[in-house]
Amino acid sequence: MTHATHEVTNQVPPLEGHDVSADPALLEALHRGGAGWAEPELRELGALAGSPHVQALGRQANAHPPVLHTHDRYGHRVDEVEFHPAWHELMTTAVAHGLHASPWRDDRPGAHVARAAKFLVWSQAEAGHGCPISMTYAAVPALRTTPALAERFEPLLASREYDFGLRAPEGKRGLIAGMSMTEKQGGSDVRANTTRAVPAGDHHVITGHKWFTSAPMSDLFLTLAQAPGGLSCFLLPRVLPDGTRNALFFQRLKDKLGNRSNASAEVEYDGAVGWLVGEEGRGVRTIIEMVNSTRLDCVLGSASGMRLGVTQAAHHAAHRRAFGSYLVDQPAMRNVLADLAVESEAATAVALWLAGNRSRLGLAVTKYWVCKRGPAHAAEALECLGGNGYVEDSGMPRLFRESPLMSIWEGSGNVAALDALRAMAREPEAVAEFLAELDAARGADRRLDAAVDAIRDELADPADLEVRARRLVERMALALQGSLLVRYGNPAVADAFCASRLSGDWGVAFGTLPRGVDFAAIVERGSPKL
Structure with missing residues (x-):
C-alpha cells in the first residue's frame, strides 16, 4: 500500500547479484x-x-x-x-x-x-x-x-x-x-x-x-x-x-x-x-610461523574491506542524485571515489604480492600501513552514503566497526613498526632484498625514485630509529606499493598514487587528489560490475 504522504524516490537499489571478484x-x-x-x-x-x-x-x-x-x-x-x-x-x-x-x-x-x-x-x-x-x-x-x-x-x-x-x-x-x-x-x-x-x-x-x-x-x-x-x-x-x-x-x-x-x-x-x-x-620462534600467516590475512582483510567500501560508495554515487545530477558526475565526489579506489588497488596489489613472495620485512611494513589505513578508508566510504551509510541496514557500520581490528590483531601499530626494525637489524639481507624490489621500478617514475632515495637516506642514519619507526615504515610501505603499481598497475592509478602518496601533492583527507588525475578511469575500475 502506498500513501499520498510517502513516496519513495531517489533511493539506491541494493548492491546484489554482482560478481565480487570482478575487480x-x-x-x-x-x-x-x-x-x-x-x-x-x-x-x-x-x-x-x-x-x-x-x-x-x-x-x-x-x-x-x-x-x-x-x-x-x-x-x-x-x-x-x-x-x-x-x-x-x-x-x-x-x-x-x-x-x-x-x-x-x-x-x-x-x-x-x-x-x-x-x-x-x-x-x-x-x-x-x-x-x-x-x-x-x-x-x-x-x-x-x-x-x-x-x-x-x-x-x-x-x-x-x-x-x-x-x-x-x-x-x-x-x-x-x-x-x-x-x-x-x-x-x-x-x-x-x-x-x-x-x-x-x-x-x-x-x-x-x-x-x-x-x-x-x-x-x-x-x-x-x-x-x-x-x-x-x-x-x-x-x-x-x-x-x-x-x-x-x-x-x-x-x-x-x-x-x-x-x-x-x-x-x-x-x-x-x-x-x-x-x-x-622456543615458543615464540615456533608461534611466529603462525603469526606471519595471520598477519598476511590482516592485510588481506583490510584490502577486502577497502574494496567493499569502494564498491558500496561507487554504487551509491552512481544511483543517487543531488543538486541536479548524479553524485558520481560531481567533481568533488569523483575525487573522493578515485582516491578511495587508488588506496584499494594499492592494498590489493601489495597483499597478493605478499601472498606469493612471503617477505617478512615487506609483511611487517605492509601490516603496519595498510591496516592503519583501513579505518580512515571505511569512514570515508561510509560518508559517501551520507546518513544512509550511518544506518545499520546499509552494512557500512559493520564495515566501519570491523576496520580497526586488522591494525590491532597480531600486533598494533607500534608492534608492527618495531618488528620491521627488528627484521632489518637481524636480517640485513632482507633490507637489500626490499630495496631491490623498490629499485625494480627505477627510472619509470621520478617521484617514486625520489621516495626510494629518501628511504635510503633514512636507513643510513641509525640515530633515534625507534622514534622515527612509524615514519620510516610508512614510507617503506608506500614505496613498495608505488613500485608494484608503477610496474604492474593501471597507469592512471599508478600516476595518481605517485602524485599523491609519494610526492606530497595530497591533503590529509581522502578526496584531495591533484588536478590532472584520470578520475573517470579510476572510478570505473573501482565500481562494481553488475
Missing part, C-alpha cells in the same frame, strides 16, 4: 602471481559473495551473535558456544573452497596467491568467520615444526569438509584451528605470560588464564605456556582422543567493537592436556 586489480594480481588457473573458482566464489542469499547470511550471522552455554540443564559443565545456522553456512562455503588450509597441500604454482584472492573476495560477504579460517591456515606451518603432529592433523586441517561439533579430532572429517596466546597482564608481551606447562609423559599439563581466545569452538588451539625450559608452544585439543572434554573452561565471551558473528572468549586451563610444538623454550 580488475585483483584479477591482474592473481594472474601476475601465477594463479590464473584459479580464476574460474574465484569467479564462482565472487558470484556467491555478491548474491542476495549470501549477503543475507552475513547480516543474519551478525544479528544473531554466538551464545555461550557454560552448563547444561542438569548442571554439568559443557562450555559450548552456539552459533546461528548462517555462520555454519558461511564456514561451509569457505572451507569447501579451500580458504582455510588447502594451499599447504596444493603444489600448483601460485596456490597461496589463489587462496589469498579467494579470502579477499569471500571476506566481503562477512568478515567475522574469516578469523577461524585464517587461524587454521596459519596453524599448519607452526605444526610442521613437529612432524609427528603435522602428520596426525595436517590432512584434517586441509580437508575441504567443515565438520562442526565437539568430538575427538581424529574422528572428524575436517578440523578448524584456533590460537590462544594473550594474557591480561601481558598483551603483546607474550614473554610475560604466566600460564604453566608441567611435563606428564607424552604431554604437558597446562594451567592458567588466556584473555583472548578467538573462535573458542575450534577443534585445536595453539597456545603459549611457561615450561621448565622456558616459554613454549603447545597444541591443545578441545576434545581428547578418548572423547572426553579437555580442561578448557570458558569464563565469558568478549563484547567486541567489530563483528558480532565470531566469538572470542576468556578461557581457563585447569590441568588441560597439551602437546609440545617445536622445541621447549
Whole structure:
C-alpha cells in the first residue's frame, strides 16, 4: 500500500547479484602471481559473495551473535558456544573452497596467491568467520615444526569438509584451528605470560588464564605456556582422543567493537592436556610461523574491506542524485571515489604480492600501513552514503566497526613498526632484498625514485630509529606499493598514487587528489560490475 504522504524516490537499489571478484586489480594480481588457473573458482566464489542469499547470511550471522552455554540443564559443565545456522553456512562455503588450509597441500604454482584472492573476495560477504579460517591456515606451518603432529592433523586441517561439533579430532572429517596466546597482564608481551606447562609423559599439563581466545569452538588451539625450559608452544585439543572434554573452561565471551558473528572468549586451563610444538623454550620462534600467516590475512582483510567500501560508495554515487545530477558526475565526489579506489588497488596489489613472495620485512611494513589505513578508508566510504551509510541496514557500520581490528590483531601499530626494525637489524639481507624490489621500478617514475632515495637516506642514519619507526615504515610501505603499481598497475592509478602518496601533492583527507588525475578511469575500475 502506498500513501499520498510517502513516496519513495531517489533511493539506491541494493548492491546484489554482482560478481565480487570482478575487480580488475585483483584479477591482474592473481594472474601476475601465477594463479590464473584459479580464476574460474574465484569467479564462482565472487558470484556467491555478491548474491542476495549470501549477503543475507552475513547480516543474519551478525544479528544473531554466538551464545555461550557454560552448563547444561542438569548442571554439568559443557562450555559450548552456539552459533546461528548462517555462520555454519558461511564456514561451509569457505572451507569447501579451500580458504582455510588447502594451499599447504596444493603444489600448483601460485596456490597461496589463489587462496589469498579467494579470502579477499569471500571476506566481503562477512568478515567475522574469516578469523577461524585464517587461524587454521596459519596453524599448519607452526605444526610442521613437529612432524609427528603435522602428520596426525595436517590432512584434517586441509580437508575441504567443515565438520562442526565437539568430538575427538581424529574422528572428524575436517578440523578448524584456533590460537590462544594473550594474557591480561601481558598483551603483546607474550614473554610475560604466566600460564604453566608441567611435563606428564607424552604431554604437558597446562594451567592458567588466556584473555583472548578467538573462535573458542575450534577443534585445536595453539597456545603459549611457561615450561621448565622456558616459554613454549603447545597444541591443545578441545576434545581428547578418548572423547572426553579437555580442561578448557570458558569464563565469558568478549563484547567486541567489530563483528558480532565470531566469538572470542576468556578461557581457563585447569590441568588441560597439551602437546609440545617445536622445541621447549622456543615458543615464540615456533608461534611466529603462525603469526606471519595471520598477519598476511590482516592485510588481506583490510584490502577486502577497502574494496567493499569502494564498491558500496561507487554504487551509491552512481544511483543517487543531488543538486541536479548524479553524485558520481560531481567533481568533488569523483575525487573522493578515485582516491578511495587508488588506496584499494594499492592494498590489493601489495597483499597478493605478499601472498606469493612471503617477505617478512615487506609483511611487517605492509601490516603496519595498510591496516592503519583501513579505518580512515571505511569512514570515508561510509560518508559517501551520507546518513544512509550511518544506518545499520546499509552494512557500512559493520564495515566501519570491523576496520580497526586488522591494525590491532597480531600486533598494533607500534608492534608492527618495531618488528620491521627488528627484521632489518637481524636480517640485513632482507633490507637489500626490499630495496631491490623498490629499485625494480627505477627510472619509470621520478617521484617514486625520489621516495626510494629518501628511504635510503633514512636507513643510513641509525640515530633515534625507534622514534622515527612509524615514519620510516610508512614510507617503506608506500614505496613498495608505488613500485608494484608503477610496474604492474593501471597507469592512471599508478600516476595518481605517485602524485599523491609519494610526492606530497595530497591533503590529509581522502578526496584531495591533484588536478590532472584520470578520475573517470579510476572510478570505473573501482565500481562494481553488475
